[in-house]
Amino acid sequence: MGTFHLLALEDNIEYQDVLRDMLAQYPGADCLNVDIISSIATLEALIASGDHIDVFLCDISLGDGKPTGIDLVRRHFPAGSGTQVVYISGHIEYCTPVYETEHAYFLLKPIKQADFNAAIDKALKNLQGTDYTPVAIQHGGAVTMLNPAEIEYIESDRRKVRLYAAPGEVLETYATLGQMIDMLPDDFVQCHKSYIVNMAHISELRTASVLLRSGVEVPVSQRQRKVIRDLFYRYVGLNAQ
Missing domain, CATH: 2.40.50.1020 (LytTr DNA-binding domain)
Structure with missing residues (x-):
């Protein structure tokens, strides 16, 4: 297994720490190159620079008047892009709209470590399609x-x-x-x-x-x-x- 770039977009600073802890406890952490960002502007700057993102861990609700995580995935990571999307949300009502886009997993806050591990496992399995x-x-x-x-x-x-x-x-x-x-x-x-x-x-x-x-x-x-x-x-x- 090689190294994969995981980018997490989470605008809640406290929840960024939660994600860091979960990523540190993930059994395959050694194969991940992790960046955690808080703004859409930073995401778009990274994409514009040509930075390749293998796994995109994305909060859905990013503030009033701002695009949602679903909007961002539709814009930057459409079906066939190769990027594995894992949505995060504290709102169960998003479990249906996420199917407007291709994604690997939907995690409902508060996230359990076992569910988090399963989501990252699934994303990495999808990236390694030859596992089948x-x-x-x-x-x-x-x-x-x-x-x-x-x-x-x-x-x-x-x-x-x-x-x-x-x-x-x-x-x-x-x-x-x-x-x-x-x-x-x-x-x-x-x-x-x-x-x-x-x-x-x-x-x-x-x-x-x-x-x-x-x-x-x-x-x-x-x-x-x-x-x-x-x-x-x-x-x-x-x-x-």
């Missing part, structure tokens, strides 16, 4: 080695399954959903008797479905609704409530 072991998919007489992170969802159709990968690739192979779950990482959950979804691609939980960032809506069975909600909340860091 590629899966071999046989289809049409060929074998494709596919990175699980690229798979959005899987659909069962009798004795076959179709894997929908980003961007727009579809692979069909003979298998069951049970076999697919066994070969994929824990990010994948069966949400319906005919569907598996990759939680990393979910942008919104709905009553009877999940909406993916690609705009695709995947059904969730009534039996699985609470299971999927609990698993997804844990996945994005909302289990602290």
Whole structure:
């Protein structure tokens, strides 16, 4: 593991000290080059200088009349930028608006060290996408080695399954959903008797479905609704409530 630049934007000076303590206690602290700043102007000056930010730890509410952390992420770290965003807030009402942007985790103040560690672990895991072991998919007489992170969802159709990968690739192979779950990482959950979804691609939980960032809506069975909600909340860091 190399060294990653973590930049934290927190306008509350006292909470900056909390973050420093948590970062010092993080088990992988040696792999982090940490900067903690208090102003949007400093953030924008760093970006303008070409400073690369691997992990952006950002408070959401930054003062009356100022852009929110969500605004800043939308402006400076859009989907595909490579920067892993971890939101921090004392306001639970932000847990839905954060899904307007791509992010790794949402931490609710007061933050527990275990949740903080999980958030940084997730961000670093995302940066090291090669941690996923590629899966071999046989289809049409060929074998494709596919990175699980690229798979959005899987659909069962009798004795076959179709894997929908980003961007727009579809692979069909003979298998069951049970076999697919066994070969994929824990990010994948069966949400319906005919569907598996990759939680990393979910942008919104709905009553009877999940909406993916690609705009695709995947059904969730009534039996699985609470299971999927609990698993997804844990996945994005909302289990602290």
